[in-house]
Amino acid sequence: MDLQMPGMDGYETCSAIRALGGAFRNLPIIALTANALPEDRRRSQEAGMDGHLEKPVRPELLNDTLHRPPTGGMRRSALRRSGGRCGRSTSCRVPIF
Numbered sequence: 001m002d003l004q005m006p007g008m009d010g011y012e013t014c015s016a017i018r019a020l021g022g023a024f025r026n027l028p029i030i031a032l033t034a035n036a037l038p039e040d041r042r043r044s045q046e047a048g049m050d051g052h053l054e055k056p057v058r059p060e061l062l063n064d065t066l067h068r069p070p071t072g073g074m075r076r077s078a079l080r081r082s083g084g085r086c087g088r089s090t091s092c093r094v095p096i097f
Contacts (some may be wrong), residue, residue, distance in 0.1 A: 001013065001029055003035050014044075014049050033052070034054065051068075
């Protein structure tokens, strides 16, 4: 998700997608941007993005990110199912921030 789109920026777009609910809560959304400040990462996370990658992107980091499970609303439900414990035997997902 580009963060600096005209009309509606990436933060607003991600929040709007998450607000649709249903399958959209778990849709993988990763910021790909030149915005590299800690504030930008925080805003991406608050908007509901699964990760935040800065340009220029290192190919190995992009590959790792694309192969990591999404967080969306799934981490919260996995935590509930596991009784608050995350580990190899549970399906908790870790955000990419």
